[in-house]
Amino acid sequence: MKGESLPIPEDLLLKLKEIMPAAFTEGKLNVAHLRELLGDQVHPDPEPYQLSWTGKTAAYRQAQAPATDTLIPVREASVNWEDTQHVFIEGDNLQVLKVLQKAYKGKVKGIYIDPPYNTGSDSFIYADNFAKKTGRSQSDRRQHGHSNWLNMMLPRLLLARHLLREDGVIFVSIDDNELANLKLVMDEVFGEENFVDYFSWAKSETPANLSRKSKKVVEYVLCYQKKKNSEKFKGIQKNSTSSNGLLNQTNKPGTLTFPADVVTTRLEDGPLRKGSYGTDSYTIELLADTEVKSGLFIKPVVLKAKFKWSQPKLDEEIRKGTRISIPTIKLSPSYEKLVYDKEVPPNLINAKVGVGTNENASAQLEVLFGAKVFDFPKPPSLIKYLLGFSDDPEGIFLDFFAGSGATAQAVLEMNQQDGGNRKYICVQLDEQIAPTTKAYQQGFRTISEITRKRLLLLHDKLQSQQEGTTAIDTGFRYFKLAPSNFSVWRGDGTRDEKEQAKQLTLFTRAKINHANREYRLWELLLRSGIPLNAAINEMPVGDTVLYEVAQEGLLYGLDTITEEVLKKAIDLKPRAFICPDYLFQLNEIDKNNLQLTLQDIGIDFKSI
Numbered sequence: 001m002k003g004e005s006l007p008i009p010e011d012l013l014l015k016l017k018e019i020m021p022a023a024f025t026e027g028k029l030n031v032a033h034l035r036e037l038l039g040d041q042v043h044p045d046p047e048p049y050q051l052s053w054t055g056k057t058a059a060y061r062q063a064q065a066p067a068t069d070t071l072i073p074v075r076e077a078s079v080n081w082e083d084t085q086h087v088f089i090e091g092d093n094l095q096v097l098k099v100l101q102k103a104y105k106g107k108v109k110g111i112y113i114d115p116p117y118n119t120g121s122d123s124f125i126y127a128d129n130f131a132k133k134t135g136r137s138q139s140d141r142r143q144h145g146h147s148n149w150l151n152m153m154l155p156r157l158l159l160a161r162h163l164l165r166e167d168g169v170i171f172v173s174i175d176d177n178e179l180a181n182l183k184l185v186m187d188e189v190f191g192e193e194n195f196v197d198y199f200s201w202a203k204s205e206t207p208a209n210l211s212r213k214s215k216k217v218v219e220y221v222l223c224y225q226k227k228k229n230s231e232k233f234k235g236i237q238k239n240s241t242s243s244n245g246l247l248n249q250t251n252k253p254g255t256l257t258f259p260a261d262v263v264t265t266r267l268e269d270g271p272l273r274k275g276s277y278g279t280d281s282y283t284i285e286l287l288a289d290t291e292v293k294s295g296l297f298i299k300p301v302v303l304k305a306k307f308k309w310s311q312p313k314l315d316e317e318i319r320k321g322t323r324i325s326i327p328t329i330k331l332s333p334s335y336e337k338l339v340y341d342k343e344v345p346p347n348l349i350n351a352k353v354g355v356g357t358n359e360n361a362s363a364q365l366e367v368l369f370g371a372k373v374f375d376f377p378k379p380p381s382l383i384k385y386l387l388g389f390s391d392d393p394e395g396i397f398l399d400f401f402a403g404s405g406a407t408a409q410a411v412l413e414m415n416q417q418d419g420g421n422r423k424y425i426c427v428q429l430d431e432q433i434a435p436t437t438k439a440y441q442q443g444f445r446t447i448s449e450i451t452r453k454r455l456l457l458l459h460d461k462l463q464s465q466q467e468g469t470t471a472i473d474t475g476f477r478y479f480k481l482a483p484s485n486f487s488v489w490r491g492d493g494t495r496d497e498k499e500q501a502k503q504l505t506l507f508t509r510a511k512i513n514h515a516n517r518e519y520r521l522w523e524l525l526l527r528s529g530i531p532l533n534a535a536i537n538e539m540p541v542g543d544t545v546l547y548e549v550a551q552e553g554l555l556y557g558l559d560t561i562t563e564e565v566l567k568k569a570i571d572l573k574p575r576a577f578i579c580p581d582y583l584f585q586l587n588e589i590d591k592n593n594l595q596l597t598l599q600d601i602g603i604d605f606k607s608i
């Protein structure tokens with residue numbers, strides 16, 4: 001098994017090989033061949049339409065370079081480690097996104113991110129100025145800043161796309177500084193055909209008076225689907241039972257049969273003769289005699305008019321309990337739904353759809369923390385609304401620019417509202433906080449400390465609210481980005497024999513440091529595709545431990561494989577037994593023998 005963190009180029013090549021084996025020579029892609037095979041389909045123009053900037057090629061390479069880091073568990077910073085499904089990761093999201101590839105490729109239902117906007121401001125709690133401070137002119141610096149920002153975003157978006165499910169959606173918050181660049185770079189990464197819309201979010205009711213030209217009331221949220229489909233996005237649900245007419249003058253005339261004992265009316269008791277009703281501007285024909293008794297049509301009502309609905313739609317609505325009425329002698333029918341479907345969201349997001357502003361979010365956060373600790377947090381109501389467009393109550397939702405943790409709050413509140421089991425993964429850099437800030441004065445030294453504190457406060461708050469109700473998961477597993485435990489993956493010692501020998505002795509020492517063993521375990525788990533919320537059983541065997549991922553039927557061995565370990569593995573009869581490849585350089589048991597012994601009894605063996 002390959003432990004490479006990054007299956008992206010490999011994945012692409014495999015797919016290409018499957019559909020175009022002829023484009024490969026000795027296992028490598030032959031671009032000249034590919035061109036010939038594609039003929040006229042290859043873009044003829046040496047200067048095709050595209051966004052280009054300084055450093056773009058290197059940014060692509062950055063996305064493809066394998067991860068040199070891993071994640072280490074920090075149990076003492078977590079809440080309900082054993083039972084929780086939520087994950088918080090501290091570290092640079094580029095490396096984190098790489099590390100997540102194996103376990104989460106194609107698994108994430110929704111991504112919301114709110115990256116630094118490149119406003120050029122130095123006064124925020126997080127860095128937001130991508131222009132290098134050189135002696136260049138202001139316009140040079142601005143352009144340089146755009147390139148730097150794009151170099152930061154491109155590899156992260158490429159990696160994020162791989163994590164999305166086929167029906168996955170991504171939302172990216174942005175303002176006018178990088179809106180145009182973000183649209184073009186996202187078109188490149190996700191495909192223009194998968195663009196859904198620019199949603200405008202009313203960010204403020206009291207916009208700052210910073211310009212003589214316009215007052216900025218909105219920001220934008222760009223939305224793409226991994227693969228745009230026919231799914232209807234869901235906005236808010238109308239809950240008033242207002243009466244709606246069933247006629248539509250622009251439709252062709254049709255006939256609807258309303259069954260007996262369904263349609264209510266204000267007409268008096270008695271028969272109603274067939275004939276022409278309606279008004280001067282629209283005609284409604286009653287095609288058969290009918291009868292009213294005690295406010296109900298007790299015989300079917302057959303009407304010909306320009307209707308909104310077809311007969312199957314009418315039958316379906318009646319089945320769902322929609323109330324139908326033909327109140328007056330004009331015989332114009334109307335309906336009142338008991339439950340309305342959620343409406344397709346308008347591309348303006350404001351209080352009308354229940355979404356708050358920056359000011360609301362700041363005030364809310366200040367109440368939670370008892371102090372102002374973050375600049376311009378997003379209101380969880382915005383993120384809840386967006387993630388609800390294409391929801392899965394069992395889905396995984398990711399935010400890799402977590403800031404104060406608004407997305408985690410949104411996911412928890414969504415679960416609280418409908419009892420769902422959505423899981424969040426939030427990533428935040430341990431970005432240092434300046435001593436001049438309120439957050440510093442409150443004792444925070446990094447932004448990830450603020451994020452974690454919000455998760456703790458939310459846990460306490462939601463726990464106290466849910467006494468007597470079905471408990472939702474409010475815990476989280478805390479992981480931290482750290483250099484790989486294996487020099488072969490750190491990319492720094494593969495050829496250094498001395499270093500390798502040192503590592504091997506370290507790994508095979510009987511009394512291995514427990515934390516180090518757990519770190520190596522998690523690295524192997526991640527590199528073999530096990531998610532961060534997996535339940536792991538520890539099984540002591542003599543001096544060492546075996547680890548079982550029961551839901552996958554996998555067993556992991558990290559130290560010397562003795563006869564005793566082998567016997568235990570055979571007893572447990574997992575689907576597969578996995579251990580690091582380095583063990584076999586000093587191991588008592590020969591790798592091939594081990595493989596054959598295990599295979600004989602139906603256990604797959606993998607070294608990684």
Ligand SMILES: C[S@@+](CC[C@H](N)C(=O)[O-])C[C@H]1O[C@@H](n2cnc3c(N)ncnc32)[C@H](O)[C@@H]1O
Binds near residue numbers: 092114116400401
């Ligand atoms: C605009 S803020 C997000 C605010 C968040 N939506 C909220 O409501 O609190 C952007 C965040 O991204 C973080 N960030 C910037 N670069 C990062 C990186 N390379 N890895 C992880 N986080 C990063 C910053 O520290 C900052 O907290």
